Amino acid sequence: MHARGRLAGAIMSITLLGGLGAAGLPGAATASEPAQNYLVFYKDGGRDAAQRAAEAAGATIQARDDKLGYLVVRASDPERIGADPSVVGVTLDRPIGKTADAPVAPRAKRAEPAAKRVRSAQGADPLSDRQWDMKMIGATPTGSYAKARGSHKVLVGVIDTGIDGNHPDIAPNFNRALSRNFVIDQPDDENGKPLDGPCEHAGCKDPADVDDDGHGTHVASTIGSPINGIGVSGVAPDVSLVNLRAGTDSGFFFLKPTMDALEYAADVGVDVVNMSFYVDPWTFNCANNPSDTNRESLEQRAILEGMRRAITYAHTRGVTLVSAIGNESLDLGKVKTDTSSPDFPKGSEKKRVIDNTCLNVPAELDGVISVSSVGPSGRKAPYSDYGVEQTDIAAPGGDLFDAGTDLKGASREILAAAPEHVLRARGLLFADGKPKTPSVVRDCQGGKCAYYQYLEGTSMAAPHVTGVAALIIGRFGKPGTGGLQMDPAQVERLLYATATPKGCPTPRTYRYSTGESQVCEGPTAKNGFFGHGLVNAARAATVTS
Structure with a gap:
């Protein structure tokens, strides 16, 4: 089974398979709902329309990923954004999802492994x-x-x-x-x-x-x-x-x-x-x-x-x-x-x-x-x-x-x-x-x-x-x-x-x-x-x- 429904593999007390979420259960928006970061996925060619829809809903644009076609917005009414025909889906950007800790080089050089490789004579290890x-x-x-x-x-x-x-x-x-x-x-x-x-x-x-x-x-x-x-x-x-x-x-x-x-x-x-x-x-x-x-x-x-x-x-x-x-x-x-x-x-x-x-x-x-x-x-x-x-x-x-x-x-x-x-x-x-x-x-x-x-x-x-x-x-x-x-x-x-x-x-x-x-x-x-x-x-x- 998935460990608590996350790790697709190990049968153990912990589970791995999923993403972390921000506060709040999924459900209808409320007037007092605090603003949180959301990922807004837009249709092909729909980035500008999705951005306008987000801003019309009172959201602010935090970032965007043009490779995968989504915006990161701070909003308190994700359902209003999701109702726009340019939007495919909206989900919380939970606080553990951050960017890489170093920029991606377009043509990164392969790095050699840190330690020297050793081949045992018999071709297999003790265990x-x-x-x-x-x-x-x-x-x-x-x-x-x-x-x-x-x-x-x-x-x-x-x-x-x-x-x-x-x-x-x-x-x-x-x-x-x-x-x-x-x-x-x-x-x-x-x-x-x-x-x-x-x-x-x-x-x-x-x-x-x-x-x-x-x-x-x-x-x-x-x-x-x-x-x-x-x-x-x-x-x-x-x-x-x-x-x-x-x-x-x-x-x-x-x-x-x-x-x-x-x-x-x-x-x-x-x-x-x-x-x-x-x-x-x-x-x-x-x-x-x-x-x-x-x-x-x-x-x-x-x-x-x-x-x-x-x-x-x-x-x-x-x-x-x-x-x-x-x-x-x-x-x-x-x-x-x-x-x-x-x-x-x-x-x-x-x-x-x-x-x-x-x-x-x-x-x-x-x-x-x-x-x-x-x-x-x-x-x-x-x-x-x-x-x-x-x-x-x-x-x-x-x-x-x-x-x-x-x-x-x-x-x-x-x-x-x-x-x-x-x-x-x-x-x-x-x-x-x-x-x-x-x-x-x-x-x-x-x-x-x-x-x-x-x-x-x-x-x-x-x-x-x-x-x-x-x-x-x-x-x-x-x-x-x-x-x-x-x-x-x-x-x-x-x-x-x-x-x-x-x-x-x-x-x-x-x-x-x-x-x-x-x-x-x-x-x-x-x-x-x-x-x-x-x-x-x-x-x-x-x-x-």
Whole structure:
């Protein structure tokens, strides 16, 4: 499931997937409603008309983004602005969505990773025997590692809660120069209750090498932990990892920081982006739902339009986009009700009737490769969302209930890097650094210790696909702005062509040990559980274009 409806991947106490909001529940405007900042999306050619409509409603223009077609206005009556025919949608610009902490250079130079790369003689790392996921997709010394490991020229963006750029199993591949943080921590919510926690840095803005949650570090590690004689190895162990932080410490991913991250990725030449989240506060965004107020409909239309524009902007500039499909055990093509939205502010959730026109974003948007999750036996994980229209490809994401394979003591979840300070804050380490739980693993080599954590979810599945996409780009991409250049459509074609075909179970109604049943539809070539099949790094490392 989504952690509290945000992180599309990790099944844990926190959730990641969304955006942070300002004070005030969605609803009708009141005479005493204070002015707040809103994003106003206008139709093509409608910028001037939208600006006039905003000013007529008493709003002041704060900023604009001509690339994605929206204004930032300060207003107290967003519905009046939204009623103008030039306006597509209006949503709050929540206070954590800020601009990048450095200007974007039109043709940014690629920066070399900070630390020296080290290849171990055996071609795998000390904890590789616990990485059943890598064995499943052929990311091993006798598989893809022998043929393709990616390249430092391949820029892999991770839109998440951040990356611990100082982790020993991240640092050699961490691109500090291009990494950015697009959010500002908010210690308390609008009711004065703890949200992100105390500010650790000036201005409440974490440096671009910090992850106070752990989700983004885990994702980055699965993609590109180097083969360096410590811990684990990633799918593409020689790539450059770029932190594009759009998630808050509390796990929300709101619209503006997410759009900022995608726009920045496109402008600096990032090659492939991993998105293991959904955009808050709506699990499903409906353009015209009778169950919603006018204000709520305007907000959801803005999220749909804003994300479509950001995805299109990145995709047309050569960014391959990979997303976790979600963890609610739902057939996304047949969802009838939504009880988890809006998830911010806390307590504003309501039950509403929805249909297939209501979309989970970014997973259900055109141009995005949506990834379902499998366990060690290869069955679809029970938590993973699915759907014959929505599932593009499958990858290992973990399944604690999957008893079909002997892992010789390793967990049925995915092992990847974790920030030590996060583990300590959660009480998972003793004072001397030893783990208190088998879910945390410490590896010490040459006087240096690093930490790893087992997690499961579609958030853990997506980075396997992102890593294989990076291998493909490393082999066939051409020099371009920032990283390499390869048409995302070609990357997608090769991902599917090299996937291991995997048909629906027999019978198609699969019953899990919990008693839950899910129905798989579609042929082996493209079905609701596995899409085009199970991603395969070994085949991607040898395929001819």
